[in-house]
Amino acid sequence: MKEQTIFEIIHNMDKVTNNLIIQWNKIFYENLGVSHILVLGHIMENGKSRPSDIARVLGLTPPTLTHLSEKLVQKELAIRLEDKSDRRIIYLGITDKGIEIVKRANIEGQILRKNLFEKLTDEERLQLLNIYKKLNDNRN
Structure with a gap:
């Protein structure tokens, strides 16, 4: 494969992704980025989680x-929870307001x-899905 083709692919993938993010930010008026929603979505799916685990x-x-978590806590979308057996361990949990935000973000994302x-x-x-699955397959 020619080098120029690889850069064209990467450039066009980035353009599609950036365009989606720009469009989503225009319709989602919560002053939150995609990363905030990903964090909330992780907590919603997995329950309270240690920040280090979410980051990984x-x-x-x-x-x-x-x-990200500072803003989520400030906006009352997430809460910090202490481990009852070890007060040094802090978890992030999601609030009802946070769940509603994730649900709304998913609806807006589906429309986009x-x-x-x-x-x-x-x-x-189907071809695109299979290509992305193959590219995301960590087994080389």
């Missing part, structure tokens, strides 16, 4: 997660994806 799973640095992917045929969507 989402591929974020611990300082980034600290910054529908608008984006309706340009593709069913066969093209």
